[in-house]
Amino acid sequence: MSAREFSKVSPAVWRSGRFHRLQGPVTPKLVYFYFVTNTHVNSAGCYALPDLYACADLGCEAEAYTIARDALLAGEMIDFDPATSEILVERWFRHNPPMNPNHHKGTSRLVSEIESDRLREKAEAALTEAWQAYQIRKEEDETRRQLEVAQKEAARSQRGYGTLQPVGASGHLLNTRLMKGVG
Template sequence: MREFAKISCSIWGSEKFTGLPNDDARLLYLYLHTCPHVNSLGCYVLRPGYAMSDLGWDVDPEGAIRYRNGIEALSKANLIGFDKQHSLIRIVDFLKYSPFANPKHAKGALRILDDLPDCDEKSFLISDIERQKHLPDDFLGHEFDTVSIRYQNSSDIPETRDPRPETKGRGGEEGTRATAVADAPSPGPSLVSQLADALGFNDPDGRGWPKYWAAADAHIIASRWITDLGLTASEVIEVAVSNAKAHGTPANGPRTLTRHMQAFAAAKNAPPLEIPAQPTGGLTHDRAIARDRRQAAADDALQRRLYAAARVD
């Protein structure tokens, strides 16, 4: 059990923290940093009963609702990641503020990692660890059983995480199962890099990126704009740049941009616009005029798609 926890005094100026819906959520966030279960990775299994007992919510008939609502609020604010199946808590950016101090610290933390249940939150944690100093030389070559998020349809990309992990088998029938990562195409990383270039915040090591674009799930979400929505890379970049120009900033992250991508895909797949024939008054129109009208209609449809992608809330 850790003897102390680091919580920045700037938390009281954090819009994410102060913007939480109630004091229950804020208390729960502080509890997750300081409870007896927290470890040097900021990622651990926490059974609801233990937390409710520590917080004194177990005597409240609605204690379970308070806890669930608090977890959902923190997940939606991207202050924590949560795996419901394993009751696994991952404090977002924990290692950013409590990094490994030395090789011994890193070695002890990696022993904790081995014991964590396999789920998508563990995948996100490994991505965070890879950015740390003092890692053993063989860490990047070490195999961890992890899985990635699988969603049923494009509207399932949540603000509140609801992971549906698959088991990565080790033999027999289970060994034939492939994870979502193995099944899905992988345009994500290169696409995110192209977006970074187009939006003007790219640099060789990615340190200048907004944190929601540098997060591990940015690649997963971006790849699904292509695999699930049927967009091309050039269309994705076109929508992102159009949205940035409309708002005067490239700050919108992948989750917010998903709504714009969905709107663009809907407009793209909409039936052709039917333009009622105009009375000709007995005049005969040549092919050049008809071709000009078709081009004008196509240009109008494109402008409507771009407007919908840039203006959707």
């Protein structure tokens, strides 16, 4: 397993002449790669994608594209609503969760704009789950941070640090005979 959790892939790959010159069949694996990297994808993982746009990007016939898309649908890698031509990448938020409140807000707006009721409800449920997991992680991180601060403070007080002392004084100097007033 790779140490990295993800790698960036630019949507510009679908406009690359070198990439388009590659020959070979349109496989479900290639179409899945397209669904998660194309220029239509957004932070909601659900977007409108007319078949002919996909065929133009993939350089394939509509029949080959439909066969590959249907294989991904059967394999539960995507969901698709033919009435709205919207693709939903399954488990999108497991790999692309909102990273902060503003990201969550923007993604929520995109989810609310999904035309397909079925896909919108699915995306809303997945986003809610991902956001709750984010909030739990943040609370755990804050609790862990507070515990570390408390442990450091306890260790400092045991060593005699952290108590009020005259500037330039150390615990050792305060315990000398001169400072104690012994003659």
